[in-house]
Amino acid sequence: MEKVVKTPVGSKVFGKFNVAQASILYHMSYHGTEKFEFLEHTADAQFRAYGNTLEEAFENAALAMFNVMVDTDNVSNNISESINIESPDLDILLVDWLSELLYLSDVNQSVYSTFNVDPIKEKDDGYFLSAQIYGETLNLDKHEIDTEVKAVTYNQLEVKNLPDGWMLQVVVDI
Template identity: 55%
Template sequence: MDERFEYLEHTADAKFRAYGKTLEEAFENAAFAMFNVMIDTDTVENKVSQEIELSSEDIEALLFNWLSELLFVFEVETMVFGNFIVDRVEEDNGGCRIYAKAIGEDIDLSRHKFDTEVKAATYNDMKVEKTPQGWMIQATVDT
């Protein structure tokens, strides 16, 4: 699969579809798409890694919590990310879990130019679907 993500038309917020051969790759690309709304991720260096482990009741809630946690770390710890490694996403009767790393650096305003502020992840029109090519995630973030 060549395409990591695409932006979709939305009146006020940022909406995107992220793709992956695996569910893990689709989660990585969803995070990448969200950060690309805010910043040119090519300007982000891979200096530090933030471990992220989350649990949720279902896969959509896990996606929401994944994007929300990344925004929380961005805002509170003033870090920006340009690379994401999802080691695994587990689904069972007890819910869903993600084990991942976000890789980036502390915000440096001399190099990091922010285009759009992403305020929050939303459940609006959210989808996590298995496709013949792999996985597709659709998400909307409040800008």
């Protein structure tokens, strides 16, 4: 059975937490609707990201992934990067999106906290995502690394269009 633990709106459950032992972060948006939630997983970190639109769900998946690593509330928007990705389907697009963010974070020694995904375009051969991301250079005096995300997996991956919006489920290797 899946265990989901939620915290009250406005409370913080950042800092050191053990995802494998299911200390689960539940993050709320300013409108009281959930952006993402962490689910219990035996060895990795698993989360669901939500959005009224597919683009908003992709933005919230990125935010969830970076919250596995650092408290994104402590990340300023001093640098920006543009991202363009083409993939044959939405599942692969999601993995490619999050993997590209991990790659940029590693190569640039940066952390990101703001993600603006343009409307995702469906093409004859798949999907196209264009986005602008914002963050800052990693500063260990400012950004305490909670958990290192090594890779985005296809394990239990879901992209669902629900009646009230989109739900993306992702497992990341930690």
